[in-house]
Amino acid sequence: MQLTIRAPDIEELPALSELCMRSKAVWGYDAAFMEACRRELSFDVSDLASSQVAVAARGGSLLGVVQVRMTAEGEADLAKLFVEPAELRHGVGQALFAWARDVARGLGAVRMTIEADPEAAPFYRRLGARDAGLAPSGSVAGRMLPKLVLEF
Template structure:
């Protein structure tokens, strides 16, 4: 399914933060855990300048969001969240392809991912490789899996198809 990929407007950021929260909750975390993650799942308007953010739209409805930050040759995947009602429908792949394309177009040769512990099977399917663990920014003592996607042979067409 081809999704419309576009940059969100600043007024849409609260709804996108809510989407991230709903999406993270699919892994059945309790309320305290989810609240501890809320800040990390939210967008600040300044991030529209300091990072690249995209939404995937289907029939005029936002079904996912991704955010990357590129510093030199390295990119970080800061967010990748799919609306729970459309999981396993290809939105995650479309967002990941966009993230790789955008990062490569901005000069990065690798995309670093600090994922939810439930997400590595998806990222491995997208060609990423495991490269250790990092401390969670939200929960003291929690470790998150770290993965890396080599971008040197990445297609950049996805990035150039973004509108807005």
């Protein structure tokens, strides 16, 4: 069955939030760290109005999710990209990243910024993003994340 990239249904938002948590957990973080990230990794209805969100699905199974926000400066921000752990390294992440890139370009962005988990940064580099310094974590005080930029 073919992978489909589509808009999420409102009823899917809780399941997508849990998918993000499962995906983040593959890097071996402890329960306290994961709980600190819960708010940042969750979706709510306002996300559908303030950003572009898509899911990767095969049949009735949700395999991944991506979220792109436009900034006041006219740049795109890759806010989330998470893949169901069993689907890692099967092309789902690449398909979602391509969707995000195309959406960002279509909205007029000339670049997309990515604040990545340190373990996920190599994935983005393989897809053409370059390092652009560090950014503070939105979940854990004092933690710095790799900041990457994809130029269009």
